[in-house]
Amino acid sequence: MGDKKKKTAEPDLMQKIVGLCKRRGFVFQSSEIYGGLKSAYDYGPLGVELKRNVMAEWWRSMVHEREDVVGLDASIIMSPKVWQASGHVGGFSDPLVDCKVCKCRFRADKAPQVEVGTEVTFRAGGKTQTGIAERGYVCPECGSPELSEEREFNLLFKTNLGPVDTGDSTVYLRPETAQAMFVNFLNVQSTYRLRPPFGIAQQGKSFRNEITVEHFIFRSCEFEQMEMEYFCPPEEAPKWLDYWKQERFDWYVNLGCKKENLRLRAHEEDELAHYADGCYDVEYKYPWGWDELEGIANRTNYDLKKHQEASGKKLTYFDPVRENPETGKMGVHYLPYVIEPAAGATRTVLMFLLDAYDEEPPSEGRKEGRVVLRLHPRLAPIKVAVLPLVKKDEWLTGKAREIVKAFLKNGVNAFYDEKDAIGRRYARQDEAGTPFCITVDGQTKEDGTVTIRYRDDMRQDRIKLEEAVDIVNKKMRE
Amino acid sequence: MGDKKKKTAEPDLMQKIVGLCKRRGFVFQSSEIYGGLKSAYDYGPLGVELKRNVMAEWWRSMVHEREDVVGLDASIIMSPKVWQASGHVGGFSDPLVDCKVCKCRFRADKAPQVEVGTEVTFRAGGKTQTGIAERGYVCPECGSPELSEEREFNLLFKTNLGPVDTGDSTVYLRPETAQAMFVNFLNVQSTYRLRPPFGIAQQGKSFRNEITVEHFIFRSCEFEQMEMEYFCPPEEAPKWLDYWKQERFDWYVNLGCKKENLRLRAHEEDELAHYADGCYDVEYKYPWGWDELEGIANRTNYDLKKHQEASGKKLTYFDPVRENPETGKMGVHYLPYVIEPAAGATRTVLMFLLDAYDEEPPSEGRKEGRVVLRLHPRLAPIKVAVLPLVKKDEWLTGKAREIVKAFLKNGVNAFYDEKDAIGRRYARQDEAGTPFCITVDGQTKEDGTVTIRYRDDMRQDRIKLEEAVDIVNKKMRE
Numbered sequence: 001m002g003d004k005k006k007k008t009a010e011p012d013l014m015q016k017i018v019g020l021c022k023r024r025g026f027v028f029q030s031s032e033i034y035g036g037l038k039s040a041y042d043y044g045p046l047g048v049e050l051k052r053n054v055m056a057e058w059w060r061s062m063v064h065e066r067e068d069v070v071g072l073d074a075s076i077i078m079s080p081k082v083w084q085a086s087g088h089v090g091g092f093s094d095p096l097v098d099c100k101v102c103k104c105r106f107r108a109d110k111a112p113q114v115e116v117g118t119e120v121t122f123r124a125g126g127k128t129q130t131g132i133a134e135r136g137y138v139c140p141e142c143g144s145p146e147l148s149e150e151r152e153f154n155l156l157f158k159t160n161l162g163p164v165d166t167g168d169s170t171v172y173l174r175p176e177t178a179q180a181m182f183v184n185f186l187n188v189q190s191t192y193r194l195r196p197p198f199g200i201a202q203q204g205k206s207f208r209n210e211i212t213v214e215h216f217i218f219r220s221c222e223f224e225q226m227e228m229e230y231f232c233p234p235e236e237a238p239k240w241l242d243y244w245k246q247e248r249f250d251w252y253v254n255l256g257c258k259k260e261n262l263r264l265r266a267h268e269e270d271e272l273a274h275y276a277d278g279c280y281d282v283e284y285k286y287p288w289g290w291d292e293l294e295g296i297a298n299r300t301n302y303d304l305k306k307h308q309e310a311s312g313k314k315l316t317y318f319d320p321v322r323e324n325p326e327t328g329k330m331g332v333h334y335l336p337y338v339i340e341p342a343a344g345a346t347r348t349v350l351m352f353l354l355d356a357y358d359e360e361p362p363s364e365g366r367k368e369g370r371v372v373l374r375l376h377p378r379l380a381p382i383k384v385a386v387l388p389l390v391k392k393d394e395w396l397t398g399k400a401r402e403i404v405k406a407f408l409k410n411g412v413n414a415f416y417d418e419k420d421a422i423g424r425r426y427a428r429q430d431e432a433g434t435p436f437c438i439t440v441d442g443q444t445k446e447d448g449t450v451t452i453r454y455r456d457d458m459r460q461d462r463i464k465l466e467e468a469v470d471i472v473n474k475k476m477r478e
Numbered sequence: 479m480g481d482k483k484k485k486t487a488e489p490d491l492m493q494k495i496v497g498l499c500k501r502r503g504f505v506f507q508s509s510e511i512y513g514g515l516k517s518a519y520d521y522g523p524l525g526v527e528l529k530r531n532v533m534a535e536w537w538r539s540m541v542h543e544r545e546d547v548v549g550l551d552a553s554i555i556m557s558p559k560v561w562q563a564s565g566h567v568g569g570f571s572d573p574l575v576d577c578k579v580c581k582c583r584f585r586a587d588k589a590p591q592v593e594v595g596t597e598v599t600f601r602a603g604g605k606t607q608t609g610i611a612e613r614g615y616v617c618p619e620c621g622s623p624e625l626s627e628e629r630e631f632n633l634l635f636k637t638n639l640g641p642v643d644t645g646d647s648t649v650y651l652r653p654e655t656a657q658a659m660f661v662n663f664l665n666v667q668s669t670y671r672l673r674p675p676f677g678i679a680q681q682g683k684s685f686r687n688e689i690t691v692e693h694f695i696f697r698s699c700e701f702e703q704m705e706m707e708y709f710c711p712p713e714e715a716p717k718w719l720d721y722w723k724q725e726r727f728d729w730y731v732n733l734g735c736k737k738e739n740l741r742l743r744a745h746e747e748d749e750l751a752h753y754a755d756g757c758y759d760v761e762y763k764y765p766w767g768w769d770e771l772e773g774i775a776n777r778t779n780y781d782l783k784k785h786q787e788a789s790g791k792k793l794t795y796f797d798p799v800r801e802n803p804e805t806g807k808m809g810v811h812y813l814p815y816v817i818e819p820a821a822g823a824t825r826t827v828l829m830f831l832l833d834a835y836d837e838e839p840p841s842e843g844r845k846e847g848r849v850v851l852r853l854h855p856r857l858a859p860i861k862v863a864v865l866p867l868v869k870k871d872e873w874l875t876g877k878a879r880e881i882v883k884a885f886l887k888n889g890v891n892a893f894y895d896e897k898d899a900i901g902r903r904y905a906r907q908d909e910a911g912t913p914f915c916i917t918v919d920g921q922t923k924e925d926g927t928v929t930i931r932y933r934d935d936m937r938q939d940r941i942k943l944e945e946a947v948d949i950v951n952k953k954m955r956e
Binding site: 008022023024025028030031032033034035036037038040041042043044045047048049051052060062064065067070071072073074075076077078079081082096105109153157158159160161162163170173180183184186187188191192193205207209211221222310311313401404406409411413417419477 | 488500501503506508509510511512513514515516518519520521522523525526527530537538542543545548549550551552553554555556557559560574580583631635636637638639640643649651658661662663664666669670671685687689699700785788789791793816879882884887889891894897955
């Protein structure tokens with residue numbers, strides 16, 4: 001029932017975000033001219049910049065700024081043996097059921113629950129009918145208890161490498177980036193001569209053939225991940241789980257996410273994945289309620305052990321200064337434990353859009369209200385818009401373009417806009433989340449100053465032209 | 479025969495590059511512990527940084543630095559109707575043949591040619607045999623003319639979205655990023671209110687089920703593209719083709735590629751794709767000869783026309799200040815022509831590795847020779863390595879780490895290394911392509927200076943510590 005409501009009527013804020021995304025070119029439905037594709041989305045000019053910025057911030061803080069973490073970029077199609085060993089080929093499935101009345105297909109584990117044996121009423125063919133709930137749940141669409149058998153539906157996308165007829169050519173699209181870090185563990189460790197604790201980080205697309213896709217880009221079949229596997233001595237795993245849950249929570253806060261909309265939630269014993277010894281979710285208060293943003297799990301040595309067994313290759317790390325418990329001497333081979341902070345990049349983009357969205361009513365000084373995306377300057381697609389006050393004045397447009405070039409040379413994404421009145425241009429930039437606007441006007445000719453306008457409070461200062469880059473750069477680093 | 483030689487014995491330089499890539503963590507074979515997967519590669523800690531830098535440079539010059547180009551990031555799985563309309567489902571195939579003698583499978587269009595009806599000799603079962611060439615080509619492995627029929631093998635990877643049994647669930651992995659720009663043409667144009675000429679740029683993975691994969695990461699089934707579609711009035715297409723072929727050529731040169739290893743080659747009439755009205759290849763002198771790096775084609779309005787027909791949606795742009803040839807009045811709807819510079823990111827990574835690779839013999843001052851990657855500083859995975867001369871001196875290591883932090887804060891990827899003697903550390907950085915090393919030593923304590931060592935000529939200067947960031951930053955922008 002909850003599910004049904006979400007599908008037909010997303011909460012108000014979600015509708016506004018979806019509308020803004022389409023109108024301003026953040027996110028379009030994929031293949032829209034062909035009627036769209038279920039749960040696939042394209043990031044437009046603003047969206048691609050926002051997503052790139054989110055992912056670049058993650059890479060900066062998780063890889064570049066740390067001595068103990070290195071990067072990886074593995075292929076999406078890996079050997080099928082990887083997914084057999086990881087358990088994805090055998091077990092990565094959802095229980096699927098068809099409703100015999102309305103033909104809707106749904107996940108049994110997400111359907112509305114009722115007590116077995118109770119009489120339920122539902123609508124079929126325009127009439128109210130009754131039936132006995134034999135299964136403990138009913139159809140989420142029409143409420144009927146007349147259902148097909150449950151069958152397991154594997155979430156892996158299957159394809160073939162090479163011609164189909166060459167024996168076993170089945171391969172899978174990766175459902176997570178994580179396994180590549182396990183499979184490459186020794187390659188990376190040895191080329192970089194790393195000692196646990198150390199991490200391997202990866203960003204990239206993953207694919208899950210989800211039956212239930214929902215909430216715009218929150219859950220889709222093709223999505224982008226930001227995952228890091230942190231390999232450590234087994235006894236240190238609880239300490240690092242604590243450490244990473246806090247690091248990751250702080251990352252969102254440092255990028256401007258409102259603290260009251262974020263929480264850390266420990267998984268209950270019965271929620272834990274079979275391989276996990278402790279897990280936290282960073283949850284966000286979405287318009288539909290608290291829901292997952294990122295999971296930080298202690299995966300133990302489960303994955304390395306599975307791959308060691310399946311490949312027949314030793315995946316242990318040799319630590320010369322660790323005591324061998326069996327011999328009492330120094331030097332021991334062991335499988336590290338792994339702490340995994342696993343975030344969804346596309347989901348994080350949605351979260352930042354929701355969190356940054358604000359509407360201001362008209363006020364004393366302004367006839368019109370405004371929509372403003374209060375994105376952190378480091379996340380904003382455009383950092384600074386440079387606006388000549390008058391389009392027809394070639395000195396102004398030339399000077400404005402010069403300023404744009406100066407920003408770009410300093411690695412700051414600047415945008416030139418001369419269309420429409422200055423108020424409308426400001427409004428467009430507010431909606432795009434641009435934190436700074438620089439306006440070039442008549443006075444610029446006289447004294448070399450420009451106006452800088454701040455998105456959040458609409459304050460305007462007169463500054464020297466040559467200070468512009470420094471001022472914006474400084475704000476970006478705050 | 480040429481093909482065969484390449485497979486069994488890549489030229490010397492290629493072997494060195496493959497070895498360096500594995501040894502230093504640029505590129506690993508995918509799923510190596512499981513025996514690897516045909517033609518799939520994983521980018522290790524250094525490789526992922528190099529690839530990111532190549533792609534970031536492309537994005538900077540193609541999107542950020544231009545007023546007339548915006549970005550896009552579309553889904554890999556698009557509506558199958560896109561690939562029907564584009565002709566990929568029907569026609570995107572290779573002629574495939576099996577050799578009846580050695581069982582090798584190969585592409586007919588790449589096989590060694592012989593005249594039909596001539597007698598050829600080949601080896602089978604250890605004996606020399608003869609046969610008549612009936613097909614105009616022979617097996618590239620054993621030279622036999624005893625071949626199966628040709629059959630068309632489609633290069634699209636097929637998969638299913640949703641359960642397989644729900645009617646037509648077949649979808650494809652995109653074989654190129656380009657089609658997303660055509661399909662999103664009007665969405666992007668209208669949200670950004672763009673007027674031709676303007677471009678839409680995209681980077682990302684594409685997939686082609688290639689039979690012949692070769693030369694390491696040069697041609698693989700999963701690869702990464704950097705494509706831009708530049709929409710312009712039809713009569714301007716020749717001008718923009720000229721413009722973009724030169725822009726793209728210069729891009730490689732500006733990033734340090736040796737000019738003598740690059741050339742622009744116009745396609746012959748019979749080489750042109752059926753949709754193209756003019757095409758240039760940027761070619762590089764690989765160890766196996768001149769071969770493609772990037773194609774710049776005039777795709778005319780072929781793609782927009784096809785999608786307009788197939789979707790039934792008007793994809794014309796309305797230009798209010800263009801004369802309608804039918805009425806003679808201002809204002810006309812038309813389908814823009816498209817100039818497409820299409821580069822391979824993975825291929826470009828290989829090219830830069832090859833081009834930057836250098837071996838220096840021992841010289842008067844140095845007992846040992848060295849391997850050095852002369853990558854452009856903007857491409858180098860690590861920009862600066864900071865090395866405390868002595869690992870046991872905590873003041874030195876603390877100061878070195880401080881310097882690393884100062885670089886990172888300024889967006890410069892710095893790396894801390896205290897392992898081994900300083901000479902070996904320099905050698906490691908040379909091989910990784912790191913343009914600058916900064917060494918902190920006893921004198922640093924006394925006068926606040928450090929040594930900066932330049933990769934290319936091994937020159938060492940003594941500089942003030944606080945100048946280090948500025949000096950490196952300046953060199954990066956040269």
